[in-house]
Amino acid sequence: MPEVIQISTNNQTYNINIGNLYGLNALSNSYSKILIVTNPHICALHINKILSCLDSKNIFICTIKDGEQYKNLSSIEYILENAFIHKLDRKSLIIAFGGGVISDMSGFAASIYQRGIDFISIPTTLLSQVDASVGGKTGVNNSFGKNLIGTFYQPKAVYIDTDFLDTLPKREFSAGISEIIKIAVCFDRDFFDWLENVNLVDSKKDLQYAICRSVALKADIVSKDEKENSIRAGLNYGHTFGHIIELLGNYSLYLHGESVGMGMCKANNLAVLLGMLECKDSIRISNLLKKYHIPTEYKISDLDDFYHRLFLDKKSQNSNLRFVIPNGIGDMKIITNPPKELLFEAMSR
């Protein structure tokens, strides 16, 4: 039996099942039709595992190209077109089967198809298992930035099976660890200390614990603040800078988790300059990232351009700049409009 973590938002309560796919078939059987959205790579490797545990006779598969550069409205239209062609109705289900790009887009498509049908997420990358599949943020990128178009839409259930990680490329595995470190730095000092003393590549038991702990921390935050009016913004640590790094790399140079890793280091610079994080703690965070070969340094070639892009971030309000920075390890703070010189200094380090 999988470990179960419950998320309760204003509208809905659902389970994140960690360990295997137990329960997926029973839940799926209540739907008229099922559209599985996946990418060609995951489909080739793992679709049989999903199909073999589903009894439904009305299953359709839609594959979309993998990668952040395809996370756009055209792909959403493609998913919707598939749903229309197979005549999905309001009692039908979409299953997201893949990484964060797949789960964000499938959730978005489900939220706007006939004004919203149910979806279930089966994340196959470490990043999406600890982050993207949990919390109900859906969306796509556009030329103005990342995830700027989307909805808040919770899945009916999430199934996390660590067996899918066996085929995950090393680099993507590391990018997922970056999000685990992010959550630990912001919310749980003990978890961070523990992470310093284990190696998630070597021990599947430790990995499973790290996933459970990350998901539990995130579930608690999302339950308290689904729409990111307060504490949930803490999860964006590293993302304000990271999103721009990703955009400037055209969503293909760096993985999301890598960009977030570099973004965290920029946020740490700011925290150190503001006296909220000790230099030695900033180094501890960098070292933990480096242990998994996550890049920690990024040279901003045009500081002014980078600065102006910060204002387009979803967290900026009334033309105010907002950053999530660590307040020591295990706590975080949202700061508004830091002195421009300090910000430039933090960006240029």
Next chain:
Amino acid sequence: MPEVIQISTNNQTYNINIGNLYGLNALSNSYSKILIVTNPHICALHINKILSCLDSKNIFICTIKDGEQYKNLSSIEYILENAFIHKLDRKSLIIAFGGGVISDMSGFAASIYQRGIDFISIPTTLLSQVDASVGGKTGVNNSFGKNLIGTFYQPKAVYIDTDFLDTLPKREFSAGISEIIKIAVCFDRDFFDWLENVNLVDSKKDLQYAICRSVALKADIVSKDEKENSIRAGLNYGHTFGHIIELLGNYSLYLHGESVGMGMCKANNLAVLLGMLECKDSIRISNLLKKYHIPTEYKISDLDDFYHRLFLDKKSQNSNLRFVIPNGIGDMKIITNPPKELLFEAMSR
């Protein structure tokens, strides 16, 4: 002071203010920026009235082409692009200023811009004043049908000012009355009787009462069933047939209200054949439509094609066909899978 009707859904309570724009400025002042979405015609005629009552210094105007044929994802992208160019943030507001096409699209754009920002609706056509602006259904059409992509997203407030109707073309005015008749037939026999004895073209006082009564009936239904799981489906009387009539006319041959008028008559045929509506009551409904020159007859040229299109309707479930038909005047019923011969007979009349 305007008459105020309150709508309470699970997530939100808001006011529909009928009479004038009192209160709009105070509410708008709490937002960082305002994007008014309108069409060139309404902008030319009435934008000064809106601007003159708003104090905000951060107002931007975005005009989109009018008509159902422009109610598509491209127009949504255009609205979003305007929002990004003017750097709207999560504390910004979108004001929908126009007919149903404008309010449905503005609401949809607001619901997916940065995962949702607030919007206010100021409907300028009779149809949108009694129907589209009330209830939080947003969306666009595509090649598969009408309003098949969208969200449930309630406005922060609706302001209905009947002065805007003075410039409304006669044909559009009549199309709006069609929705008033629809609501009366389904939910309020006394209101229907009253409608038979007045002329809404001649009396502004009667018109204002008809708007208030329609909005109050709809508000009550939406409060009980926001997401159309039960009673709200009654509002789709005439729409199952009507949507296809609209689609086959490429969204330009008939106005929405006209299509719904013809759709109601097809639904009435079915109700008569099923013994749920007396022939004389069916004629009373037709006569009330005809009083306002709303078309009541539509010849379906390809019955089989029309029949197959019915299955794509959002109300069809598990490949079951569902229709809203009058159960006498003042009541309605949702029926599933009527005998195919009766359905063809009703369609061919």
